[in-house]
Amino acid sequence: MPLELSQQARQRIAAVRARYPEAQAACLPALWIAQEELGYVPDEAVALVARELGLSAAHVFGVVTFYTMYLRQQPGKFLIQLCTNVSCWANGAYDLLAHLEERLGIKRGETTRDGMFTLLEVECLAACGQAPMMLVNDTYHYDLTRDKVNALLDELRVKGTGHA
Amino acid sequence: MPEPPVRIVTKNFGVKDSHRLGVYEGRGGFRALRKALMMKPADVTAEVKKSNLRGRGGAGFPTGLKWTFVPPGSETVYLVVNADEGEPGTFKDREILRQDPCLLIEGCLCTAWALGCHHVYVYIRGEMYEEARILQAAVDDCYQKGYLGRSVLGVGFQCDVTVHRGAGAYICGEETSLLNSLEGKRGWPRLKPPFPAVKGLFGQPTIVNNVETLANIPAIVENGGEWYAKLGMGRSGGTRVLCVSGHVQRPGVYELRMGIPMREVIDEVCGGVRDGRRPRCVIPGGSSMPPLDESELDVPVEFDALMTDARIKDVEVAPGVKFDVGGGKPLKTMAGSGAVVVLDDRTDLVAACARLMRFYAHESCGQCTPCREGTGWLARVCTRLADGHGRKGDSALLASIAHGIAGNTICPLGDAAAWPMLGFLTKFRADFLAKEPQ
Numbered sequence: 001m002p003l004e005l006s007q008q009a010r011q012r013i014a015a016v017r018a019r020y021p022e023a024q025a026a027c028l029p030a031l032w033i034a035q036e037e038l039g040y041v042p043d044e045a046v047a048l049v050a051r052e053l054g055l056s057a058a059h060v061f062g063v064v065t066f067y068t069m070y071l072r073q074q075p076g077k078f079l080i081q082l083c084t085n086v087s088c089w090a091n092g093a094y095d096l097l098a099h100l101e102e103r104l105g106i107k108r109g110e111t112t113r114d115g116m117f118t119l120l121e122v123e124c125l126a127a128c129g130q131a132p133m134m135l136v137n138d139t140y141h142y143d144l145t146r147d148k149v150n151a152l153l154d155e156l157r158v159k160g161t162g163h164a
Numbered sequence: 165m166p167e168p169p170v171r172i173v174t175k176n177f178g179v180k181d182s183h184r185l186g187v188y189e190g191r192g193g194f195r196a197l198r199k200a201l202m203m204k205p206a207d208v209t210a211e212v213k214k215s216n217l218r219g220r221g222g223a224g225f226p227t228g229l230k231w232t233f234v235p236p237g238s239e240t241v242y243l244v245v246n247a248d249e250g251e252p253g254t255f256k257d258r259e260i261l262r263q264d265p266c267l268l269i270e271g272c273l274c275t276a277w278a279l280g281c282h283h284v285y286v287y288i289r290g291e292m293y294e295e296a297r298i299l300q301a302a303v304d305d306c307y308q309k310g311y312l313g314r315s316v317l318g319v320g321f322q323c324d325v326t327v328h329r330g331a332g333a334y335i336c337g338e339e340t341s342l343l344n345s346l347e348g349k350r351g352w353p354r355l356k357p358p359f360p361a362v363k364g365l366f367g368q369p370t371i372v373n374n375v376e377t378l379a380n381i382p383a384i385v386e387n388g389g390e391w392y393a394k395l396g397m398g399r400s401g402g403t404r405v406l407c408v409s410g411h412v413q414r415p416g417v418y419e420l421r422m423g424i425p426m427r428e429v430i431d432e433v434c435g436g437v438r439d440g441r442r443p444r445c446v447i448p449g450g451s452s453m454p455p456l457d458e459s460e461l462d463v464p465v466e467f468d469a470l471m472t473d474a475r476i477k478d479v480e481v482a483p484g485v486k487f488d489v490g491g492g493k494p495l496k497t498m499a500g501s502g503a504v505v506v507l508d509d510r511t512d513l514v515a516a517c518a519r520l521m522r523f524y525a526h527e528s529c530g531q532c533t534p535c536r537e538g539t540g541w542l543a544r545v546c547t548r549l550a551d552g553h554g555r556k557g558d559s560a561l562l563a564s565i566a567h568g569i570a571g572n573t574i575c576p577l578g579d580a581a582a583w584p585m586l587g588f589l590t591k592f593r594a595d596f597l598a599k600e601p602q
Contacts, residue, residue: 027348069332087409128409138293
């Protein structure tokens, strides 16, 4: 079946469109809506967003590939984004990155085979006072240590498999 | 700990439910807006000019002066809030968005009134999911209570606020790139002129101001520009919000007196460096600014002092050869975004610099060749040097690449990579040379 956006998503895109004098300005918000619904933005979704806003697919493709937060592939249930920029770097971020790679059995940029975790190394997330830190889906986690990361991964795994 | 003379931007930090409109109103919120709406728009701008408020995003440009660049009689004017906080080491705007979104909204409304603007767009970093939700909730409440919408406080002034999320691109913190992104394009910076104040968002006159800058406006409206200017130092009005991180005992966001010496920030405010170590390298205003060494820490943290104080060494392109910012002007450093990163005397500064260079290489938008190629070269050469695979002459090579980028690009991202590279080399050259094969 070809990919479609839900009626609700299309209504949200129309509502957001009304906040701008030009349809093109709704491009980023519309891509966010598509990603929220689909989990990522595959080529078909690029075409759908272009159609909703009356833009060329080429333009939307150029946009979607410029920004790092639009995911071109289905991520794991939990998207882990660990900051390794200067303040986190100075507080052991690379040690944590190595630890995460070992615990999850994947390299940065990869997803675990069970589809549970995706691990990304990212740039400064504006929480340098509580370094090192990472973003898991849309939640910030601060002042991380190996122990804290272990506890968090265990908790997420339980949440992800649905067993309490 | 020394207290600042007054808290403006952080006055509601730590108060229970400070992000809620009701709490904000209970603490004197929207008094400034009521006052502004009784003033002539030009008089609001005049107070801001008098206040010596300077942009808190990084450049330190006088805010009131920027506002006057909007051509008189412009029919459609936009105010765009730069909430795309991404300069490494910077985490103050995020705190304002979390803890006091209504202060930002009030600042936007006073500014919109001064500019004759009817639609404010807040461009917020994509990664700040929670902050975007908090801000949107505050905006919704403000619509409900009549602070936003068709007739602000019933005076017939229409003002809308739209929260617009970015999607992951440091470059969008640069104002013309931000405008392109807001228009639904790739975040490529624009050539200037025309400046946004003349031709900005959707081709209309547009003022782009940083979150913290706008959070200062209500206090200026309420207490007057002169009051605000007097709080400051020299040509820099108000207090200074610093976000301190790295190897200090007590990292965090602090609102301090303008011009507080860097050493006092580290030793008194933040409790000194951890484990009794010494501060060997201090980034004074976000990673794009040349760092200070330990001998330079008595300088006041103030816009002009950090650019001109004789105690700060001039950045060099080679030993004894000063870097020329333009017109023969030497480069010291800048107050930037107020992000202070303290690195102790055990830190591998070549590795720290390499990490920063990888950041700029990752974030270069790819539009200008010197930056697109140069940042990649800086990252690769500096990383190989840091990793022990350097070649003889790599330090000079890094300086030469950086010098080739600086001043040769559309936007300041090229300089933002080149300046700290040259700054690290100027102040910690021995560290770099020691990594070259002997």
